[in-house]
Amino acid sequence: MSEICFTGVQHAYGARVVLDGIDLRLSEQRIGIIGANGSGKSTLARMINGLVTPTEGSVTFDGMDVAHHGKDVRRKVGFIFTDPDNQIVMPTVGEDIAFTLRRTKLSKAEVSAKVSAIAHRFGLTDHLEHPAHLLSGGQKQLLALASVMVGEPAVLVADEPTTLLDARNARMIAQVLTDLPEQVVVVTHQLELLTDFDRVIVIEEGKVAGDDAPAKAISRYRALLELPS
Numbered sequence: 001m002s003e004i005c006f007t008g009v010q011h012a013y014g015a016r017v018v019l020d021g022i023d024l025r026l027s028e029q030r031i032g033i034i035g036a037n038g039s040g041k042s043t044l045a046r047m048i049n050g051l052v053t054p055t056e057g058s059v060t061f062d063g064m065d066v067a068h069h070g071k072d073v074r075r076k077v078g079f080i081f082t083d084p085d086n087q088i089v090m091p092t093v094g095e096d097i098a099f100t101l102r103r104t105k106l107s108k109a110e111v112s113a114k115v116s117a118i119a120h121r122f123g124l125t126d127h128l129e130h131p132a133h134l135l136s137g138g139q140k141q142l143l144a145l146a147s148v149m150v151g152e153p154a155v156l157v158a159d160e161p162t163t164l165l166d167a168r169n170a171r172m173i174a175q176v177l178t179d180l181p182e183q184v185v186v187v188t189h190q191l192e193l194l195t196d197f198d199r200v201i202v203i204e205e206g207k208v209a210g211d212d213a214p215a216k217a218i219s220r221y222r223a224l225l226e227l228p229s
């Protein structure tokens with residue numbers, strides 16, 4: 001597994017500090033990040049691949065400082081967002097997956113083989129020729145995943161990947177993420193998604209307020225929100 005290290009990390013948007021004093025060494029296979037709205041989870045997740053850089057401290061990915069090696073890190077850290085429509089860029093499913101490989105030196109046949117293999121892995125084989133915008137919400141999230149994973153990142157970061165999905169599709173995407181052999185970091189409000197995860201970080205008002213196995217971290221979070229456990 002890769003090692004993601006936050007050392008003395010602060011992030012401020014203008015004068016507003018939204019993350020502070022973050023020290024984390026993440027090397028487990030499945031890591032969840034939970035916390036109330038606005039607590040700083042997305043900001044933390046975006047720091048892993050340099051979409052957001054710290055205003056103090058540093059984030060490293062396998063020893064590379066993300067602020068200085070953003071491009072190299074982004075090759076190793078795939079990212080999916082809440083709304084797959086924001087990352088589907090090509091008209092058809094097959095073209096969208098192939099788009100990720102456009103800057104590689106692979107031959108047409110090699111690209112085609114990789115697209116077929118990843119479509120098969122994410123259950124999209126029958127949709128390769130279909131317009132991406134006609135897919136269901138769950139299928140679009142699968143396409144976003146396939147288009148990222150075809151680039152063979154070492155880690156996938158997913159920021160609330162099930163928020164826009166109905167319960168059945170949310171469960172399906174949760175299962176797909178849980179079963180990925182790659183390392184995953186998932187920000188979510190869907191706490192049951194994290195049942196089989198290795199570690200869950202609780203963020204509260206920009207600080208780490210819990211860091212434990214799922215059951216304990218989730219009870220800590222419920223206690224913070226004053227919800228029944």
Ligand SMILES: Nc1ncnc2c1ncn2[C@@H]1O[C@H](COP(=O)(O)OP(=O)(O)OP(=O)(O)O)[C@@H](O)[C@H]1O
Binds near residue numbers: 035037038039042043
């Ligand atoms: N680009 C930005 N400019 C200014 N403030 C921002 C920006 N992005 C986020 N914020 C603020 O930073 C704080 C943390 O936001 P962040 O999106 O990281 O929280 P979150 O825990 O992911 O929230 P949610 O669960 O609602 O998605 C919030 O108060 C938010 O309004």
